[in-house]
Amino acid sequence: MLLCLSIDHHRIDLGILERIERHADELAAALGSLRAAGSSPGEPAQIRGSVPLITCNRFEVYLQVSSETGIVDAALDEIARITGLSREQLSRAMAVYLGGDVAEHLFSVSSGLESAVVGEGEISGQVRKSLEQARATGRVSSDLERLFQLATRTSREIKNRTELQSKGRSLVRLALRMAESRIGDWGSARVLLIGTGAYAGASLAALRARGAKHIGVFSPSGRAERFADSHVIDPVPASALDTQLGETDLVVACTNTRDPLLTSDQFARTTRPGRPPFCSIAPARSSTPRPRLLIDMGLPRNIDPAAAGVPGVELLDLETVVKHAPIPELSAEAEARKIVSEAAAEFLAGRAENAAVPTLVALRDHVGDILQDELTRLGRGSGADPAVEAALRHFAGRILHQPTVRLRELARAGGADDAARAVELLFGLGSGLGAVDEPDAADTPRDPRILASCGRRESRAASVTHPDGEASSLTSPPD
Template sequence: MLLCLTVDHRNADLALLERIERRTDTVTTALSDPELARGAVVLATCNRFEAYLDAPGLAPEQALDGLARATGLSRTELSAACSVHRGEAAAEHLFAVSSGLESASVGEAEIAGQVRRAIDAARASGRASTELERLFQQAMVVSKRVKHRTGLQTRGRSLVQLALALVDSRVGDWQACRVLLIGTGAYAGASLAALRAHGAKHIGVYSPSGRADAFADSHGIRPVARDALDAELRDTDLVVACSTVHEPLLTRERFDDTVTEGSPPFCSRFGRLPAPERSRTRPRLLIDMGLPRNIAPDVAGVAGVELLDLETIALHAPIPELGAELEARDIVRTAAAEFTALRAERDAIPALRELRSFVNGILEDELSRIRDRATGGATEPDHTAETEAALRHLAGRLLHRPTVRLRELAREGRAGEGAGAVSTLLGEPSTRGGS
């Protein structure tokens, strides 16, 4: 049985997602317990936390209890925020996630890479079962199919692209804007590409883990030393934070309130954000893409500082292009149904092997007799070859219909009936054989 436990931006606020994210390692270890599941893959992104389990016989309630214990959340609190998907529904959900259909910004392209890295991490640590490997590999195939057939991921914008669009009117001249990028992971690379697409030229990078020099050298930007962060913040117009820290890196103490005043917050739920009420010398714009947060929420209270976090970005996510999304969801549903059917067909493999072994055993006995006769000169070599080809063709024809029927029964959830029929007809191995 495939199980998926998901907590995302639709059902949980950012604070709850942060609490779970901080315990990702603990959760992953707990859900990977062999007594609980044969395999586990954890997908943690900026607006979702998901666990995919290969766990035959595991009840969803048991999985939720395990997740609650690992996260330190009450069962009631977790149940209110967590959705559970089983079997085909779990496959359909993952296919939709990897295609960007469940993102705050529908069609975002980065999620496919995050899904791929999740199965890579599980494989590297020995947590990826064969069933989960098949599931995630198919998710990658479906994501590419959606991208090429619908163009949804081309139309959709990533969260960082959406965030930059929201601050576009505040920045004004992107070429003159001083930008500080915090973080050096995969999302930092996407953020840097989005900043350059807007025309940003003056970009520095700071890394809490000390990787700023390597990232800056490979991307052609300026590194910011650990002891230079506060000075950099005083001269920066825009901060884009996307580091994997467990506690806020930028706290209120790092900011002063002497630069500007009167800057309106990002509070409009619909439409374009309001223009400043009065001119400002230089606002400091902060975009927090981190989960857990990179920037403490109370920084928004500093005069002249505007903070845009994941919750606010999600509120401004555009309505998707409905035609493309509907087509994409149809692709996802069809793929999930086919994946489930193929999984069911694998239940017929033991019966198919038994049937083919029986027929092929008789075939080889007959072919051996024919070859012996040819060796003794009783038949011509050409006739022997023709007879062998005819018998193999006949065996294939005889096996075809039973093979198709066994697979059909498996797709209908009746693989046991097919296996029982084969065993009943063929009898015990000791009673088999040709005459």
Template sequence: MLICLTANHRNASFDLLEKLSLGTSDVAKGLVEHSDFVQGAVVLATCNRFEAYLDIDEPLTAGISLAVEEAAATFGGASDIDVAELRDSLTVLSGDSVADHLFAVSSGLESVVVGEDEIAGQVKRALTTARLSGTTSSDLERLFQRASHTSRDVKTKTGLGGAGRSLVRLALDLAESRVTDWAQTRVLLVGTGQYARVTLANLRDRGVTDIRVYSPSGRAVAFAAKQQIAPVAAGDYLGAIATADVIITCSTAETYVLDATHLQAAASVPGAFTRRLVIDLGLPRNVDPLVSGVGGAELLDLETISLHAPLDELNAESDARALVDRAAAEYRAGKAEAEVTPAVVALRSHLFDLLDDELGRSRDRGDSEETQKALRHLVGVILHSPSVRARELARDGRSAEVFAAVETLFGLGGAAADRAAGAAAAAASASASASAGGSPVSLESYRRADG
């Protein structure tokens, strides 16, 4: 069963989200390896949300509660957050609401800037990280792959993705009132990742040509060569700060890359500018909040940016939400159909076993090949209607009735059902990513889950 623990800009402070973002992949791996309940985990940590999608092996309420407690203790301990505080900031989703939520998140409908561009890539990277860490599962694979497909549909089929929205764009929009002429503005970019590339593109759209890049991890030269801008060496960092009108930080460094001492030292550099705007897009924070107390410096951070998120474009958002709702409903229906697959496979196996016995007797009697083909066709026709009906019942939430009917009419419990369930589980795993895992589920187990 899948559950989601979510803390975001609506129910948690940016300070808490910042702490939770540290070392999430390692923490998720430890949770899966040591938990008695959590079989898989994908963690999505962005500038305005922290979410843990967990695959637990116990569908009962007690199992969910224990898994939530384990996860809260694990993530809280790793982030130095009081578990009680973290628990109060987490919303727990389970069952169908998990898919509803992730599909909306991946499509940008739950972001600070509704329809933002970056979130879809962040969702994909969260799944990739889980694969590399060995913490994903077949159910999580299917959920996240479907979420990515839905976000692509939203981008191409609705007006929500047409504006090229992003948190970066919003930050630069807010900076407009502080910048007289973008074409004459000297910008220092700190960071070389995905956000740096998005930021660079947005700056160029505004006509900025004087852009330099500094990388705390030493990647500035390679990034600058590819993007055709000027790199800043470690020894020249203070000079670059001193002669920058705007400094934009978007590094993945887990310590401050810019603090008050940097600005104070830069002020003594010959030719240093007297005023500068600092935009911090990093999570964890790249900039010490104390820089706002240095003369001539103004700080625009994620918390401030989020307060100025624009009103939704109602028509585009309405269309996107309708598409997401349809995708989530189809996902739930497909999952429900998969639940009754073991029953259908067991029934097919039973009837074709009977057919094989009858065909053997038919050959012994010397019956023609045409007679044998007719028997095979007849069994296929007989199976078609109950197979279709089983899927229809599953979509209506009546899977338990399918299992009860198959066992009552044909006695297909026990070993035969287990073999069919194993075959269905293997087929499901094969259709998911090669890194996904799973285990066979018997008809009896499905009945317990449904009942």
């Protein structure tokens, strides 16, 4: 069974989300090895695969579990223990997706439909990176692999077929648009970029699109020089950071850090009164501190909020940017959601088809054994004619073709158990051929907190009554 634990900007204050993301690595490891309360160490692990998805607006963990029983409660206990937040706060903030709703949610997230700026393009890259990182830890199950790959394909299809992502929407572009009233001349403004990750690359592209030319980059992890070389900007070493802060008109911070990287003291001691500004944030008077605009796109925060109290400094943080996110174009969003629904349905059908793999393998093995017996019998006489053997193998393939097609179709329609029973009755191949690890919907315990969606989509998705009909391709049997 697929399960997603989601805490995002739709359901929680960004300040609380920031507290959670300070412990992102520890939480991801803990949630990837959960056990329900009361389970013994000797019992098989409930978690068969996990992929964390952590961005500035969401903390999510996608799991493949043998059973949902007790997992949500165990997750709430772990998150509360690690973050110090109350279980009640977390229970209200967490949305839980099961089965097919996991696919629709991830595809919506990957396509930018659940972002603060609907249609923003960075999230699809973050989804791909999450899968790559989970692969490196060896925690990705085959079903999660297929799920995330299809999420990437769905995002690409939405980009190609709709106008949702055509205008380069992103939080950093929105932040820079909000900054335009403060930056008189982008070509002369001095800009310092903090961070070298994927979001830094997007920020750099957005800055250049507005005409920024004097751009430096600082990396707390020491990767500034490599990033600067590949993007043709100036690296800023740690020893020159304070000097650069004093000469900068705009700071765009977008790196991963547990605690604020830039402090109010740094901005206070680098204030230089009487210098003419490179941009028209404030009049050029000798008694006026050089004006600086700080854009903090990090969560957890990259810049100490107290920096906003330093004379000449204005701070634009993520929470402020999110509040100014525009209303999406409804037609493009509706078209994108239709594509998401179709992709989720295909994922479900594929995974349902996958449940017929044991039946198909047993049937083919049965026919193959009969064929081999006949070939052996022929070989005991005058020797099997190669042409006869080829004809028999071709005949066996022809006999198997139509039943194989029908069994796949039956499984895709949710009839994998019926297919197994039919093969069992016709060929006497034994019981349990169609058994899969997923419990039937009627046998699945329901958690009252389980939501099929969050925010504006709750009422639609909450009516889903069969969350267990997940799907994958027929290329491999279920885990």
